[in-house]
Amino acid sequence: MAPSQNEPDSGTPDESAAAPRGLSRRGLLGFAMGTAGLAVGGGIGLGVGTAAGRAQAAEASASVYDFYGAHQAGITTPVQDHLHFASFDMMARTDRADLIELLQDWSYAASRMAAGLDVSATGAVGGSLEAPPDDTGEALGLSASGLTITFGFGPTLFEADGVDRFGIASKRPSELERLPGFLGDDLQPLLSDGDLCIQACADDPQVAVHAIRNLSRIAFGRARLRWSQLGFGRTSRTTAAQQTPRNLFGFKDGTANILSDDTEALADNVWVASADTPEWMAGGSYLVARKIAMLIETWDRVRLAEQQDIIGRDKGEGAPLSGGDEFTEPDFDKTNADGTPTIPVDSHVRLAHPDMNGGTQLLRRGYNYVDGNNELGRLDAGLFFLSYQRRPQQFIDVQRSLSTDVMNEYIQHIGSGLWAVPPGAAAGSYVGAELFA
Amino acid sequence: MAPSQNEPDSGTPDESAAAPRGLSRRGLLGFAMGTAGLAVGGGIGLGVGTAAGRAQAAEASASVYDFYGAHQAGITTPVQDHLHFASFDMMARTDRADLIELLQDWSYAASRMAAGLDVSATGAVGGSLEAPPDDTGEALGLSASGLTITFGFGPTLFEADGVDRFGIASKRPSELERLPGFLGDDLQPLLSDGDLCIQACADDPQVAVHAIRNLSRIAFGRARLRWSQLGFGRTSRTTAAQQTPRNLFGFKDGTANILSDDTEALADNVWVASADTPEWMAGGSYLVARKIAMLIETWDRVRLAEQQDIIGRDKGEGAPLSGGDEFTEPDFDKTNADGTPTIPVDSHVRLAHPDMNGGTQLLRRGYNYVDGNNELGRLDAGLFFLSYQRRPQQFIDVQRSLSTDVMNEYIQHIGSGLWAVPPGAAAGSYVGAELFA
Numbered sequence: 001m002a003p004s005q006n007e008p009d010s011g012t013p014d015e016s017a018a019a020p021r022g023l024s025r026r027g028l029l030g031f032a033m034g035t036a037g038l039a040v041g042g043g044i045g046l047g048v049g050t051a052a053g054r055a056q057a058a059e060a061s062a063s064v065y066d067f068y069g070a071h072q073a074g075i076t077t078p079v080q081d082h083l084h085f086a087s088f089d090m091m092a093r094t095d096r097a098d099l100i101e102l103l104q105d106w107s108y109a110a111s112r113m114a115a116g117l118d119v120s121a122t123g124a125v126g127g128s129l130e131a132p133p134d135d136t137g138e139a140l141g142l143s144a145s146g147l148t149i150t151f152g153f154g155p156t157l158f159e160a161d162g163v164d165r166f167g168i169a170s171k172r173p174s175e176l177e178r179l180p181g182f183l184g185d186d187l188q189p190l191l192s193d194g195d196l197c198i199q200a201c202a203d204d205p206q207v208a209v210h211a212i213r214n215l216s217r218i219a220f221g222r223a224r225l226r227w228s229q230l231g232f233g234r235t236s237r238t239t240a241a242q243q244t245p246r247n248l249f250g251f252k253d254g255t256a257n258i259l260s261d262d263t264e265a266l267a268d269n270v271w272v273a274s275a276d277t278p279e280w281m282a283g284g285s286y287l288v289a290r291k292i293a294m295l296i297e298t299w300d301r302v303r304l305a306e307q308q309d310i311i312g313r314d315k316g317e318g319a320p321l322s323g324g325d326e327f328t329e330p331d332f333d334k335t336n337a338d339g340t341p342t343i344p345v346d347s348h349v350r351l352a353h354p355d356m357n358g359g360t361q362l363l364r365r366g367y368n369y370v371d372g373n374n375e376l377g378r379l380d381a382g383l384f385f386l387s388y389q390r391r392p393q394q395f396i397d398v399q400r401s402l403s404t405d406v407m408n409e410y411i412q413h414i415g416s417g418l419w420a421v422p423p424g425a426a427a428g429s430y431v432g433a434e435l436f437a
Numbered sequence: 438m439a440p441s442q443n444e445p446d447s448g449t450p451d452e453s454a455a456a457p458r459g460l461s462r463r464g465l466l467g468f469a470m471g472t473a474g475l476a477v478g479g480g481i482g483l484g485v486g487t488a489a490g491r492a493q494a495a496e497a498s499a500s501v502y503d504f505y506g507a508h509q510a511g512i513t514t515p516v517q518d519h520l521h522f523a524s525f526d527m528m529a530r531t532d533r534a535d536l537i538e539l540l541q542d543w544s545y546a547a548s549r550m551a552a553g554l555d556v557s558a559t560g561a562v563g564g565s566l567e568a569p570p571d572d573t574g575e576a577l578g579l580s581a582s583g584l585t586i587t588f589g590f591g592p593t594l595f596e597a598d599g600v601d602r603f604g605i606a607s608k609r610p611s612e613l614e615r616l617p618g619f620l621g622d623d624l625q626p627l628l629s630d631g632d633l634c635i636q637a638c639a640d641d642p643q644v645a646v647h648a649i650r651n652l653s654r655i656a657f658g659r660a661r662l663r664w665s666q667l668g669f670g671r672t673s674r675t676t677a678a679q680q681t682p683r684n685l686f687g688f689k690d691g692t693a694n695i696l697s698d699d700t701e702a703l704a705d706n707v708w709v710a711s712a713d714t715p716e717w718m719a720g721g722s723y724l725v726a727r728k729i730a731m732l733i734e735t736w737d738r739v740r741l742a743e744q745q746d747i748i749g750r751d752k753g754e755g756a757p758l759s760g761g762d763e764f765t766e767p768d769f770d771k772t773n774a775d776g777t778p779t780i781p782v783d784s785h786v787r788l789a790h791p792d793m794n795g796g797t798q799l800l801r802r803g804y805n806y807v808d809g810n811n812e813l814g815r816l817d818a819g820l821f822f823l824s825y826q827r828r829p830q831q832f833i834d835v836q837r838s839l840s841t842d843v844m845n846e847y848i849q850h851i852g853s854g855l856w857a858v859p860p861g862a863a864a865g866s867y868v869g870a871e872l873f874a
Binding site for chain 1: 519521561562564565566567568569570572573574575576577578627641642643646649650653654661662663664665666667669670680682683684685686687688733734737738739740741742744745751752753805807808809810812813814815816818
């Protein structure tokens with residue numbers, strides 16, 4: 001299983017949006033191993049058969065976001081309705097060449113899926129009948145559905161247990177390290193961390209699931225799924241046109257998020273600049289994921305006034321308790337007749353506000369989740385928090401501010417991860433190319 | 438906590454679609470118990486405050502299905518994109534009056550949510566600030582989203598461990614009993630059975646989750662959530678206008694389903710007739726749920742020809758292997774040059790076909806699911822199969838036919854349940870009223 005050179009696909013005229021690079025021979029081996037056990041390799045890329053492409057059947061109205069660009073898609077992209085997030089660990093005995101090849105394969109397949117295509121030119125049904133299909137097929141007939149696929153590198157990719165497996169330890173940003181513990185954390189190892197992460201967002205959950213499933217499959221023998229999370233009901237907005245959604249506490253969430261047209265706030269708070277180090281991260285960002293379980297049955301029994309005091313906003317309109325509408329800036333100096341602050345000192349909106357955190361803002365892209373229920377009949381539900389920031393310290397500062405947040409009585413952080421999200425790939429290149437240059 | 442008479446809501450002009458009945462005092466008690474501990478009761482139905490109703494904010498284009506009618510909604514209704522299914526057990530020491538009151542409360546709340554409204558007139562934000570809100574609020578601003586809520590009664594509701602808890606043992610249909618074991622079953626108790634079930638389907642998952650969450654809450658002290666399941670990517674269609682979706686094997690699923698305008702097939706196969714017994718089930722149906730784990734990583738390594746032989750259809754178009762297009766009837770007599778059947782004798786389409794099952798058809802409404810992944814990095818994914826039929830024996834016959842299905846190598850039934858789904862409620866009445874008449 002020696003790494004091999006990528007060979008260009010033959011391609012078809014309607015696939016100009018996809019990269020010229022093909023999947024590596026190694027990336028295709030996973031398809032053939034196992035019960036069927038037939039060799040493929042040579043058959044790939046020849047495109048026999050009907051090749052019922054996804055794009056042909058797709059609805060014309062759906063959003064399509066280019067995978068390639070200065071920044072990775074899926075950060076400032078208008079937040080889609082559904083999430084499938086996955087964390088991976090590199091397998092034992094993999095080396096630098098394996099990692100590079102995996103990133104090339106992933107980028108190639110991601111660029112195709114973002115365009116509404118199968119993972120390869122032969123795809124789900126265009127290959128040999130005597131080989132397993134390259135693509136698993138459940139997205140046939142579905143549009144691109146606004147799919148974005150965003151890759152991140154965890155601290156352990158650079159160095160784990162003192163071993164520099166991939167020859168990149170010297171390139172680790174000093175701030176890329178496991179997040180510190182926070183008051184009240186109850187983190188589960190199998191909901192936390194990982195050498196690599198992939199955030200797949202789409203307006204159709206089947207399209208997001210198809211992406212993670214096929215990228216997991218392409219990783220065969222090189223990286224293994226560590227943990228994963230489905231989410232629905234985005235809890236943020238990244239454009240002014242998007243309505244502010246609600247989290248499972250029933251409150252609007254994401255009102256004050258950084259919007260994609262706020263170039264200055266993005267430069268200050270989200271994008272790593274060329275002046276920052278290391279250089280390979282210029283145009284990238286740092287991604288924090290936190291799985292936050294909500295004790296919703298307990299929350300639901302809190303009287304409305306107390307719920308609003310905890311959040312610092314009214315439940316109906318989302319206006320700050322100091323008055324106005326949803327988009328009115330909170331007035332933290334306003335007091336009640338008895339002299340107490342109208343927006344309580346331990347309210348979430350106050351503690352999370354940039355004014356209380358040295359001007360720091362995070363770009364949030366979280367989702368609601370429900371993972372069934374526990375044995376007491378309570379829903380296993382909460383918020384899968386995702387935020388992008390220029391420096392991990394931004395999240396750390398805000399999270400420490402929240403240590404006195406009364407909301408902590410109703411939540412529990414059970415998963416956590418930090419990843420360096422490199423800049424976007426140039427067309428035909430791959431995510432992370434600068435790291436290995 | 439004695440049961441009390443339901444009192445009519447004051448109502449508001451825009452809520453004519455909802456029933457005149459209000460939630461019982463008992464149904465509201467769950468809202469007030471716990472940390473806040475304040476009495477409500479008197480405040481309910483008075484509708485003070487802004488009462489930002491959901492309907493006002495809703496998109497006008499979304500589907501709305503009436504909760505009331507001859508049949509329950511959610512059976513022949515065009516299959517929505519998302520599912521939240523929940524099974525409940527009645528709590529110890531509950532009696533007949535508790536059960537009736539619960540069904541009244543559930544029907545009332547369901548009728549409101551189906552109309553795009555909160556669970557009560559005061560709802561999420563229209564009640565007293567000093568009480569927990571009646572509605573949890575996460576669906577504020579969302580439309581009805583085609584929500585249907587369908588209730589079912591399990592065998593154990595009628596009699597459990599020889600005890601007739603609710604005075605209805607004599608009314609149990611003889612065919613309403615735990616499904617027999619099938620070859621290869623690996624059923625988990627906490628994914629199976631239950632005294633009651635609720636199927637919530639909607640085009641927005643947050644609306645389906647909101648429905649189950651609020652109905653669970655209303656059940657406080659009377660019934661407890663036993664197990665629940667989220668689903669996406671419907672695997673059936675109930676109207677000719679709906680495209681046939683794909684399951685996680687990548688094949689079209691539901692091509693030959695019973696459609697909502699096929700009155701004869703519905704009468705023969707889905708609706709319990711007046712001539713059937715017992716009379717209270719006339720206009721109802723029997724619901725089978727099966728949680729079917731798919732070994733998708735193994736499946737994905739099967740060569741395309743074998744995948745197609747197992748299903749009996751081609752993967753691209755979904756046409757039977759005997760030729761034609763997706764909607765061509767399979768020709769089971771057609772043979773290959775070597776005399777073997779073109780559609781293999783152990784293929785799924787052959788074994789499940791009405792011709793092989795005495796003409797029996799099931800109305801299917803299943804969904805794909807992904808519940809994360811296991812410790813080996815494999816997706817915990819599959820099909821949450823739901824079917825409606827006039828007699829449970831229809832499912833039993835088809836499932837027994839499938840015992841030689843080669844597909845069984847790639848699936849595992851891990852959950853199962855059977856429920857009697859009563860006819861729809863008359864406006865202002867409740868589901869199951871005929872059972873207690």
